Amino acid sequence: MSDRGEEYFLSGTDISISSLPKVSLHDHLDGGLRAGTIVELSDAIGFDLPASTPDDLADWFETSAGSGSLVDYLKTFDVTIAVMQTREGLSRVAREFVQDLAADGVVYGEVRWAPEQHLASGLTLDQTVEAVQAGIEQGIDDARAEGRVIRVGQLITAMRHADRAMEIAELAVRHRDRGAVGFDIAGAELGFPAGNHRAAFDYLAQQYFPVTVHAGEADGLDSIRGALFDGRALRLGHGVRLAEDITIERQDDESTYVTLGGLSQWVKDREIALELSPSSNLQTGAIEKWGDDLSDHPFDLLYQLGFKVTVNTDNRLMSNTTISRELALLSDVFDYDLTDLETFQLNAAAATFLPLEDREELADVISEGFDEA
Template sequence: MNPVTSADESPLSGVDLRALPKISLHDHLDGGVRPATIIELGEANGVDVPVSDPDGLADWFYTQCNAGSLVEYLKTFDLSIAVMQTEEGLVRIAREFVQDLAADGVIYGEVRWAPEQHLTRGLSLDAVVEAVQEGIELGIKDAAHAGSDIQIGQLVTAMRHADRGLEIAELAVRHRERGVVGFDIAGAEAGFPASKQRLAFDYLAAELFPVTVHAGEADGIESIRSALLDGRALRLGHGVRIAEDIFIERDDAESLYATLGPVAEWVRDRKIPLELSPQSNLQTGAIAAWGEELEDHPFDLLYQLDFAVTVNVDNRTMSDTSLTKELALLSEAFDYDLTDLETFQLNAAAATFQPLEIREALADRISEAFDEFLDDDED
C-alpha cells in the first residue's frame, strides 16, 4: 500500500505563469476556435451563429458546456466544425490556434482534430490535413516574428462511433513526414471501446506509429483497459477515471493508504501519461464520483501516487481556459509550487510523440526556465 500525504503548503505568489514554458498534449483544434473567428466565418459561409458578438458567444459556449455530460458538451462542436469546412477556414483557424498557444507560453503543442468531420464542402481527407498543416506553419512563423519559439505536431483523430478508423489511421501514417505525429480516437466513449477500432490499431502498431486514446473520461476502467490492450495507447486522453481502480483505506493511526488495482498499477508503474484536463473534467461530469469542485478532482491523488500526470486544456473555447489558467487553478486548489508545476511540464515533455533528442531538448528548456524563476524567487 502507498501512503497518501498532504500536498506541500507552498502556494505560488507573484509568479507570471504565462511566461513559464509549457507543453500542450491534449488540445482540440475545433475546441479552440476564437469566437470572433466563428462569427466572421459563419457570416461568410452562411452558418447561423447564436450570438453575434465575441464576448457573448464565448459566454454561450461556456454556459452550454456546463451540463455535466460529455454528450451535451460535444454538441457545441457542431458550431465550430461548421465553420471549418473550407481550406481558407482551416488554414486561418490552425494559424490562430498556434498564435494563441505561443501567447500562452506553450513551447510544444500537439493539436488533435478529426479530418473526417471537415468534408461537407468537397475537400478530401488529404486536403484538410494539408490545409491545417499550412495554417500551423504560418502560425509558427507568426510566433517567431513575435519572439516565440514553438513546435507543433498534428494528432489525427478518428471518431470512435464511425466506421472509418482504418482509413483515418492510413491517412495519419501517410502524413507522418508532413506534420502528423500521432493518432487518436475521440467522441462518445461509452459503448465504443478501442476494441471496435482494432483493425486501425493493428495497422498503426505494424507501422510503429504513436497512439493516444480518449479513455477514462465518460467511461471507466474497462475502457482504459481496452485503450491499453486493444489500442496499444502510449498515453491516455484524460484517463481521470483510473482513480476508480484506487482504493483508499484508513489505518488505526488515522493515516490514509491507497491500494492500486491491476489497471491502475499497470498505468502507474509503466508511467503511461495521463492527459488530465481539470476544468473540462468538471464540465463533462468525468469526476462526478468524487465531487463537483476542482478540489475534488483526483488530480492530486494521482500526483501523490506518482502517476505521470500532465495538465491540459482539452478545449480552450468551450472551457474558457488556457494552460496558464489551468495551472493557476490547480495551484490554488492544491497549494502547488513551482517545483510541482515543473514536474507536470517535464512529464508532458517526456510524453510527446517526438524523438528522444527533441524530448530531451524540451526538458532542458523547461528546467532552465524554471531554474531562473526559482533563483529569482529566492532573491
C-alpha cells in the same frame, strides 16, 4: 476567445505562470477557436449562430459545455466544425490556434482533430490535413516574428462511433513526415470501445506510429483497458477515472492506506501519461464520482501516488481557459509550488510523440525556463 488576455501567477508569488515554458498534449483544434473568428467565418458562409457577438458567443459555449454530460458537451462542436469546412477556414483556425498557444508560453503542442468531420465543402482528407498544416506553419512563423519559439504536431483523430478508423490511420501514416505525429480516437466514449477499431490499431503498431486514446472520461476502467490493450495507447486521453481502481482506507485520523488495482498499477509502473484536463473534467461530469468541485478532482491523488500526470485544456473555447489558467487553478486548490508545476511540464515533455533526442532537448528548455523564473 483569444488566449492573449489574462496573465496568471503562481499563488502567493509574483511568478508569472503565463511566462513559463509549457507543453500541451491534449488540445482539440475544433475546441480552440476564437469566438470572434467564429462570428466572422459564420457571416461568410451564412451560418446561423446561437449568439451574435463574440462575447455572448463565448459565454454560450462555456455555459452549454458545462452541462455535466459529455454528450451535451460535444454538441457545441456542431458550431465550430461548421466554420471549418474550407481550406481557408481550416488554415485560419490552425494559425490562430498556434498563435494563442505561443502567447500562453507553450513551446511544444500536439493539436488533435478529426479530418473526417471537415469534408462537407468538398475537401479530401489529405487536403484537410494539408490546410491545417499550412496554418500551423504560418502560426509558427508568426510566433517567431514576435520572438517566441513553438513547435506543433498534428494528432490525426478518428471518430470512435464511425467506421473510418483504418482510413484515418492510413491518412495519419501518409502524413507522418508532413506534420502528423500521432493518432487518436475521440467522440462519444460510452458504448464505443477502442476494440471496435482493433484493425486500425494493429496497422498503426505495424507502422510504428504512436497512439493516444480518449479513455476514462465518460466511461470507466473497461474503456481504459481497451485503450491500453486493444489500442496500444502510449498515453490516456483524460484517464481520470483510473482513480476508480484505487482504494483508499482510513484506519484512523493519522493512518491512510492506499491500494492500487492491477490496471492502475500497470499504468503507474509503465509510466503511461494521463492527459488530465481539470476544468473540462468538471464540465463533462468525468469526476462526478468524487464531487463537483476542483478540490474533488483526483488529480492530486494521482500525482501524490506517482502517476505521470499532465495538465491540459482539452477545449480552450468551451472551458474559457488556457494551460496557464489550469495550472493556476491547480496551484490555488492544491497548494502546488514551482517545482510541482515544473514536474507536470517535464512529465508532458517525456510523453510527447517526439523522437527521444527531441524530448530531451524539450526537457532542457523547460528546466532552463523554470530556473530563470
